[in-house]
Amino acid sequence: MHATDDIRGWLIDLDGTLVCGGRSMPGAPAFLEACDGRFVIVSNDAEHTPAELADDLQRMGLDIPADRIVLAGAFALDDIAMRRPGARALMLASRSLARHARERGLRPVRARPDIVFLGRDRQFSHAKLMLAVNAVRAGAELVVANPDLVHPGPGGTVVPETGALLAALLACTGPVDYRLVGKPEPILFAAGLALLDLPKRTVAMLGDNPRTDGEGARRFGLRYVEIADGIFPQTQGETACPCETGVMALPA
Ligand SMILES: [Mg+2]
Known part of the structure; x- marks a missing residue:
């Protein structure tokens, strides 16, 4: 049992917390109901x-x-559009x-390019890597x-994520500065808190991964x-998520 009596709003992780393997966690609907709208989803999703x-x-x-969901990929594009319009x-x-990038101008x-944007690109290729590496070398952010x-992934497999593509890029460029948006960086937390419009001391993050959420x-x-x-x-009595939870992050 957690001491949560004084928490008025929640930032909530998605995978391994509210959903798992394409299904909602057993206690998730009741928990969200009890939050009475005072929650924002904060996820490292870099695809949707x-x-x-x-x-x-x-x-x-x-x-x-949708306006209670902050996703790393889409939010990164919103952030670029604000900082560097057009x-x-x-x-x-x-x-x-x-498409989201075009909609943001x-x-x-x-x-x-002025910017190289790296998300979870399932069509990642040698040709794209070459474009990205040389754009970064030429000064693109x-x-x-x-x-x-x-x-x-299913059956004990793993699915490559954005950081794996970043590792390939950095292997070619050598060390370069880059803007990282997803958890554990503070940008997404700040965006979620702004949507909640509650004092920080009354808000908590609910997650399953100590390395990103925690x-x-x-x-x-x-x-x-x-x-x-x-x-x-x-709440009590829900069953555990059958997935392995947690992601591995690049060392700082
Ligand atoms: Mg998670």
Whole structure:
């Protein structure tokens, strides 16, 4: 049982916390109901838009509006569009995020980009790597959606994540500065807190991964509540997530 009586709002991780293997966790709908709207999803997802994810969650029985979902990939593009309106962006990303970039006024290009955006690009290739490496070497700003190397896949397999693609890029460029948006960086936590519009001391992060959710909350100055054995705060009796949880992050 967690001491959560004085928590008025929650930032909530998605994978391994609210959902697992394409299904909602057993206690998730009741927990969200009890939050009475005072929550924001904060996820390192680097492939989907909030609207797409809201649809997926609806199919899993979780009614979460898109404007309560902050995703690392889509938010990174929002952030670029604010900082560098109309920027030329080399997109190593899903079609959804390429569309999201255009909707935010960014200009996806292959040559002479201002920005190299790296998300979970399932079409990652030698040709794209060559474009990205040489753009960064020529001075383009590198923006990386999350540092995660792999996610758990079905049957004990692993699925490469954005950090694995970053490792390939850095192997070619050598050490370069880059802007990292996903947890444990504070940017997503700040975005989620702004949407909640509650004092920081009354908000906690609920997650399953001490290296991303926990470390990020600590750095940002938020309380962290770890979901243990699938049991939500102030609820009892749920079963554990059958997935392995947790992701591996690049060393700092
Ligand atoms: Mg998680």
